[in-house]
Amino acid sequence: MxxxxxxxxxxxxxxxxxxxxxxxxxxxxxxxxxxxxAAVSFLPIVFVFVAMLVIRPVPxxxxxxxxxxxxxxxxxxxxxxxxxxxxLLFVDKVGAGTFNGLLITANLLTSLAxxxxxxxxxxxxxxGGGRLAGAVLMVAGIVLIAAF
Numbered sequence: 219m220x221x222x223x224x225x226x227x228x229x230x231x232x233x234x235x236x237x238x239x240x241x242x243x244x245x246x247x248x249x250x251x252x253x254x255x256a257a258v259s260f261l262p263i264v265f266v267f268v269a270m271l272v273i274r275p276v277p278x279x280x281x282x283x284x285x286x287x288x289x290x291x292x293x294x295x296x297x298x299x300x301x302x303x304x305x306l307l308f309v310d311k312v313g314a315g316t317f318n319g320l321l322i323t324a325n326l327l328t329s330l331a332x333x334x335x336x337x338x339x340x341x342x343x344x345x346g347g348g349r350l351a352g353a354v355l356m357v358a359g360i361v362l363i364a365a366f
Contacts, residue, residue: 242309245258290338
């Protein structure tokens with residue numbers, strides 16, 4: 219299976235992320251406390267993944283796998299939680315388009331740097347003229363979305 223075959227799933231996940239941010243803003247409004255709203259938002263996620271682990275418990279990591287794991291690898295969830303918490307606090311203040319546009323543009327620019335320099339164990343993918351032009355267009359697009 220090649221990368222483009224995964225694109226429909228990735229696009230669907232992106233659409234769900236936009237919907238989820240908006241749902242989390244409503245959750246924060248109803249629960250008042252953003253920390254409580256963040257915890258409630260993550261409970262179904264924890265339930266689903268623990269249930270899947272019980273249903274499909276293999277493969278599990280070996281001691282060698284754990285020994286080779288970078289110290290920072292388990293912190294990815296916290297990085298994602300920052301985006302969720304930002305949505306809880308700000309999406310209703312700036313709008314879903316502006317919030318997600320800024321989030322996705324920052325995500326893309328950071329991803330281009332990660333790819334270009336091979337950070338965090340990623341294989342290098344040089345940022346050539348086409349990729350940089352795309353980044354400039356993304357920034358221009360979010361400037362227009364945020365301004366209008």
